[in-house]
Amino acid sequence: MKKIIKLLGVLIFLTGFVIFLLALREQRFTLMPHVVESVIVNPYHKQLIKSVDYEMLEEQYESSEAFVNRLERLFRDVKIVEGLNTKNTSSEIQKNGAPLSEYDINQYIFELTLASQLGGIIVESSWWLRMTFGLMMLGALLYIFTGLYESPESNNAGVWQQSFQNRGLFGLLTGSFLIGFYIVLYWFPLYITSWIHLADPLSRSLNGNNAGQWFLYGAMYTLAILVMGTRMLIRYRHDRYQIFRTISVMFFQTAFAFIIPEILSSLNKPRFDFKDMWPLKYDFFFEWNLNTLLQSGHIGVFMLVWGIVLFLVAVPVFTWFFGKRWYCSWVCGCGALAETAGDPFRQLSNKKLFAWRIERYLIYAILIFVIVMTLLVLYTFFTGSANIGPLNSYDVRKWYGFLIGSVFAGVIGVGFYPLMGNRVWCRFGCPLAAYMGIIQKFRSRFRITVNGDQCISCGNCSAYCEMGIDVRAYAQNGQDVVRASCVGCGICVAVCPRGVLSLENASEDISQRGNIKRTIKLNLDDI
Amino acid sequence: MHIAIIGNGISGTTAARFLRKYSHHRITMISAESEYFFARTGMMYAFMGHLRFSDLLPYENWFWKKNKIDLVFDHVTRIDVLEKRLYLKRSPEISYDKLIIATGSKVNMPDIPGTSLHGVTGFYHKGDLENITNLHRSISNAVIIGGGLIGIELAEMFHSKNIPVTMVVRDAGYWRNTLPYEESEMVGSLIKKQGIKLLLNTEVREIQGNAEGKVKSVVLTDDNVIECDFVGIATGVLPQISLLNDTGIATEKGILVDEYLQTNNPDIFAAGDCAQIRSPDSGRKSIEPVWYTGRIMGELVANNICRNPVKYKPGIWFNSAKFFGMEYQVYGFVPNKKSTEYDNVFWQHPDTQKSVRIMYEQSTEKVVGFGLMGIRYRHEVCEKWILEETQLSTVLADLSLANFDPEFFRQYEPLVLEQYFQQTGKKILPAKAKNLNAVIKFLKNVKR
Ligand SMILES: Cc1cc2nc3c(=O)[nH]c(=O)nc-3n(C[C@H](O)[C@H](O)[C@H](O)COP(=O)(O)OP(=O)(O)OC[C@H]3O[C@@H](n4cnc5c(N)ncnc54)[C@H](O)[C@@H]3O)c2cc1C
Numbered sequence: 009m010k011k012i013i014k015l016l017g018v019l020i021f022l023t024g025f026v027i028f029l030l031a032l033r034e035q036r037f038t039l040m041p042h043v044v045e046s047v048i049v050n051p052y053h054k055q056l057i058k059s060v061d062y063e064m065l066e067e068q069y070e071s072s073e074a075f076v077n078r079l080e081r082l083f084r085d086v087k088i089v090e091g092l093n094t095k096n097t098s099s100e101i102q103k104n105g106a107p108l109s110e111y112d113i114n115q116y117i118f119e120l121t122l123a124s125q126l127g128g129i130i131v132e133s134s135w136w137l138r139m140t141f142g143l144m145m146l147g148a149l150l151y152i153f154t155g156l157y158e159s160p161e162s163n164n165a166g167v168w169q170q171s172f173q174n175r176g177l178f179g180l181l182t183g184s185f186l187i188g189f190y191i192v193l194y195w196f197p198l199y200i201t202s203w204i205h206l207a208d209p210l211s212r213s214l215n216g217n218n219a220g221q222w223f224l225y226g227a228m229y230t231l232a233i234l235v236m237g238t239r240m241l242i243r244y245r246h247d248r249y250q251i252f253r254t255i256s257v258m259f260f261q262t263a264f265a266f267i268i269p270e271i272l273s274s275l276n277k278p279r280f281d282f283k284d285m286w287p288l289k290y291d292f293f294f295e296w297n298l299n300t301l302l303q304s305g306h307i308g309v310f311m312l313v314w315g316i317v318l319f320l321v322a323v324p325v326f327t328w329f330f331g332k333r334w335y336c337s338w339v340c341g342c343g344a345l346a347e348t349a350g351d352p353f354r355q356l357s358n359k360k361l362f363a364w365r366i367e368r369y370l371i372y373a374i375l376i377f378v379i380v381m382t383l384l385v386l387y388t389f390f391t392g393s394a395n396i397g398p399l400n401s402y403d404v405r406k407w408y409g410f411l412i413g414s415v416f417a418g419v420i421g422v423g424f425y426p427l428m429g430n431r432v433w434c435r436f437g438c439p440l441a442a443y444m445g446i447i448q449k450f451r452s453r454f455r456i457t458v459n460g461d462q463c464i465s466c467g468n469c470s471a472y473c474e475m476g477i478d479v480r481a482y483a484q485n486g487q488d489v490v491r492a493s494c495v496g497c498g499i500c501v502a503v504c505p506r507g508v509l510s511l512e513n514a515s516e517d518i519s520q521r522g523n524i525k526r527t528i529k530l531n532l533d534d535i
Numbered sequence: 536m537h538i539a540i541i542g543n544g545i546s547g548t549t550a551a552r553f554l555r556k557y558s559h560h561r562i563t564m565i566s567a568e569s570e571y572f573f574a575r576t577g578m579m580y581a582f583m584g585h586l587r588f589s590d591l592l593p594y595e596n597w598f599w600k601k602n603k604i605d606l607v608f609d610h611v612t613r614i615d616v617l618e619k620r621l622y623l624k625r626s627p628e629i630s631y632d633k634l635i636i637a638t639g640s641k642v643n644m645p646d647i648p649g650t651s652l653h654g655v656t657g658f659y660h661k662g663d664l665e666n667i668t669n670l671h672r673s674i675s676n677a678v679i680i681g682g683g684l685i686g687i688e689l690a691e692m693f694h695s696k697n698i699p700v701t702m703v704v705r706d707a708g709y710w711r712n713t714l715p716y717e718e719s720e721m722v723g724s725l726i727k728k729q730g731i732k733l734l735l736n737t738e739v740r741e742i743q744g745n746a747e748g749k750v751k752s753v754v755l756t757d758d759n760v761i762e763c764d765f766v767g768i769a770t771g772v773l774p775q776i777s778l779l780n781d782t783g784i785a786t787e788k789g790i791l792v793d794e795y796l797q798t799n800n801p802d803i804f805a806a807g808d809c810a811q812i813r814s815p816d817s818g819r820k821s822i823e824p825v826w827y828t829g830r831i832m833g834e835l836v837a838n839n840i841c842r843n844p845v846k847y848k849p850g851i852w853f854n855s856a857k858f859f860g861m862e863y864q865v866y867g868f869v870p871n872k873k874s875t876e877y878d879n880v881f882w883q884h885p886d887t888q889k890s891v892r893i894m895y896e897q898s899t900e901k902v903v904g905f906g907l908m909g910i911r912y913r914h915e916v917c918e919k920w921i922l923e924e925t926q927l928s929t930v931l932a933d934l935s936l937a938n939f940d941p942e943f944f945r946q947y948e949p950l951v952l953e954q955y956f957q958q959t960g961k962k963i964l965p966a967k968a969k970n971l972n973a974v975i976k977f978l979k980n981v982k983r
């Protein structure tokens with residue numbers, strides 16, 4: 009029975025997934041005048057585009073490629089017209105702030121394409137939503153609920169024996185899909201307008217507008233956390249630490265990261281995620297963000313102060329009390345995905361010493377990178393000058409955004425779940441984790457206590473530590489674990505068959521945490 | 536000096552590590568079982584797919600070279616104690632100045648017909664794990680002989696692969712020669728709840744094979760026959776000492792050693808499962824085939840070779856295990872039978888998945904032991920209470936100092952006190968739940 013339901017779940021999920029892929033074939037585009045009106049609001053740009061031929065309007069295109077090609081041609085014409093007009097309109101440009109830049113063009117092309125799509129996906133969007141995300145969620149939940157009929161203590165039986173979880177074929181396929189998805193999402197969203205439209209009904213119900221690519225991403229992210237969070241709740245139903253922590257990340261993702269920003273934006277306030285903080289949110293001090301906040305009245309100023317207090321005050325204080333887990337395993341959005349959707353892959357983290365060596369260099373290098381970048385950005389903000397010596401603050405932030413923000417945190421961070429474990433970003437990349445790690449290592453009440461000499465060196469704790477900490481190396485010496493990288497997920501505690509480990513806080517012995525090795529039996533007094 | 540170690544288990548490895556810590560002597564560790572030290576305690580998890588075999592290796596492979604511990608992957612066939620030389624199966628002989636024997640255990644095969652049939656195996660060595668891993672796909676019915684820790688591990692292993700299991704146990708309850716009645720019953724009912732057949736008060740008289748020499752059935756003492764294609768032997772272990780025949784090294788069940796772990800030959804020491812202490816401390820057995828004692832002995836042997844010798848004082852007995860989902864811990868003295876000398880406070884959760892047993896001496900009310908099911912207690916706190924002969928009333932009032940369950944778990948200490956009240960009519964008010972700060976303070980001050 010259990011097997012049948014599981015199989016049914018997989019089949020339903022795959023059906024939804026196939027329809028999801030097929031949705032990409034829904035490609036019909038026609039540029040309507042009212043779309044141009046609504047997308048291009050800058051009066052100067054509007055005037056420019058009106059000066060060229062409108063022949064493509066209301067013509068039907070059968071692929072996004074053709075449509076985009078045509079749009080590109082349109083904008084080339086616009087640029088030519090702009091070039092011709094430059095002399096006459098220089099006063100006009102000044103009035104409107106900016107000429108039509110490459111960036112504007114790309115943005116317009118994307119938004120025009122998105123808004124020009126026609127066909128079933130637009131007309132019957134809620135049907136499509138149900139047949140894709142609906143089916144996938146239904147299938148996943150069916151599968152997940154069979155966990156209720158399995159003993160939670162044998163959670164990890166067979167983990168290394170199935171290809172989804174041991175870097176086998178299904179693992180590789182899943183990884184490839186995720187990597188591809190991130191690349192398309194970040195750099196080629198033009199080709200997934202159909203997917204973006206899937207989220208329209210949801211978006212409209214939250215903020216009245218159609219979805220954009222980031223809304224789609226946010227929605228998928230949140231759904232993944234909710235569905236796979238349910239899996240965690242079932243899997244660890246015997247463990248109240250896991251239950252509370254999972255509910256917490258599900259809540260913070262849904263309310264703080266997803267719903268509240270949408271509500272704020274529908275109220276014409278800045279979209280603000282009250283739990284996201286610098287330096288993880290690396291663009292917090294970018295001009296556009298500072299300006300948006302500063303121009304949004306009291307609430308904007310409040311957000312600005314809140315964001316600064318979070319990392320300047322809350323981080324040291326909470327990390328002192330509880331270790332970095334208060335954020336990484338209870339609040340953070342990256343952590344939320346890692347601990348829910350990423351849970352099947354936690355054993356894939358590398359436990360070798362050389363991985364730890366790389367980790368140490370990389371994560372602190374990125375912390376320095378983000379600090380330098382932010383200082384440059386602030387310099388530009390206050391002085392208005394972009395160049396500081398050989399560095400151009402716009403270039404530096406562009407590179408950070410591309411390399412760290414997109415490639416590392418997204419493509420590698422999530423795409424590599426099935427290949428390198430679920431905390432690649434948190435372990436090797438996250439500058440906030442690096443910052444909290446320093447506090448955790450040197451001044452925190454937190455540690456993982458080891459229960460006397462009870463460890464039998466079986467290796468379950470190390471194997472399931474997503475941060476690649478060799479917990480066993482400590483446990484078998486009877487030495488409490490004090491490590492900068494530990495996110496306090498508590499899984500080592502849950503999987504240890506001898507109940508050797510516990511996450512604990514105490515102020516009594518902060519500077520001597522982890523000093524004692526209990527298994528050393530010889531007392532020097534005896535000798 | 537050249538120190539040779541036979542056996543790379545926890546005892547041999549710990550000895551090697553501490554020898555390196557204490558000295559620059561040349562160290563050679565020899566084993567025929569595996570190239571590198573692995574945790575046999577985790578073999579079941581490698582079979583069930585929680586882990587890969589490589590996850591059982593506590594040290595990375597470069598560790599040995601870096602610490603200048605020479606490894607030899609070979610079988611020692613003979614010890615020449617006069618020439619101080621070891622003879623090996625494939626490799627050239629090895630001379631030693633000091634020798635540590637840490638050869639561990641072997642499976643105690645019951646004395647019944649059929650134990651050499653194909654499909655009959657113990658579960659101790661790496662080879663047994665490989666054997667069972669290869670066999671299990673073709674097993675449709677497994678019988679486990681023996682109701683102890685290895686027996687239940689084997690049962691869980693097959694159960695996880697959906698292979699029907701029957702456990703044949705000689706005693707009247709699961710692991711009844713060690714567990715008190717209630718705990719034994721708790722595990723027994725858990726076994727049955729999994730759908731595993733538990734035959735108590737029963738022994739296997741004979742294992743029968745088919746024409747190809749494969750197991751086909753077992754015959755029980757009550758003449759019943761169970762068809763099966765696998766028989767797991769879990770009737771305990773015996774010290775592995777056959778190597779010592781004719782060496783003049785004194786042996787009995789194990790290798791006889793004094794309190795310095797020295798054999799009757801001053802250059803030869805023994806540690807771990809294979810060692811038999813001539814006069815063990817009270818409350819301890821002469822042979823204790825567990826991981827923990829192996830580790831303590833390994834360290835002690837290293838010390839006694841390199842530095843001023845110290846007597847083997849393993850301290851308060853402790854052990855732990857896991858029966859399917861149920862964790863078990865014991866500290867100190869928790870006998871399996873009732874006696875007039877000792878009494879206990881015993882609390883059991885109605886769902887019979889959790890219990891706390893606190894043993895005390897009746898005449899003095901000194902606490903002597905803790906037995907726990909499904910609840911974790913702190914090793915050092917329990918140890919301190921026992922060592923300091925703490926009064927039961929003090930222990931009960933402070934009981935939550937010992938609780939080691941993870942954060943947010945329900946705490947049952949007040950219910951234990953309630954149970955004590957019902958048992959004795961004495962009311963003890965529980966102290967406030969204790970945090971780690973309180974524990975550290977408690978452990979720091981030697982006497983309060
Ligand atoms: C499945 C299982 C689960 C267990 N679980 C627990 C547990 O949870 N808790 C616990 O406390 N204990 C447990 N034990 C017991 C524990 O594993 C042993 O007490 C411990 O491994 C003994 O260590 P040792 O170093 O003394 O010997 P061993 O680990 O047996 O090592 C001895 C080594 O010497 C080698 N050797 C022997 N003779 C020769 C020779 N002539 N030449 C070369 N090499 C030789 C052997 O092949 C072996 O590799 C378990 C045992 C098993 C089998």
Ligand code: SF4
Nearest residue numbers: 473494495497498500
């Ligand atoms: S050490 Fe334990 S609590 Fe810390 S990250 Fe690893 S598994 Fe999680």
Ligand code: SF4
Nearest residue numbers: 463466467469483504
């Ligand atoms: S899981 Fe527990 S017993 Fe196994 S190595 Fe880790 S701490 Fe030791």
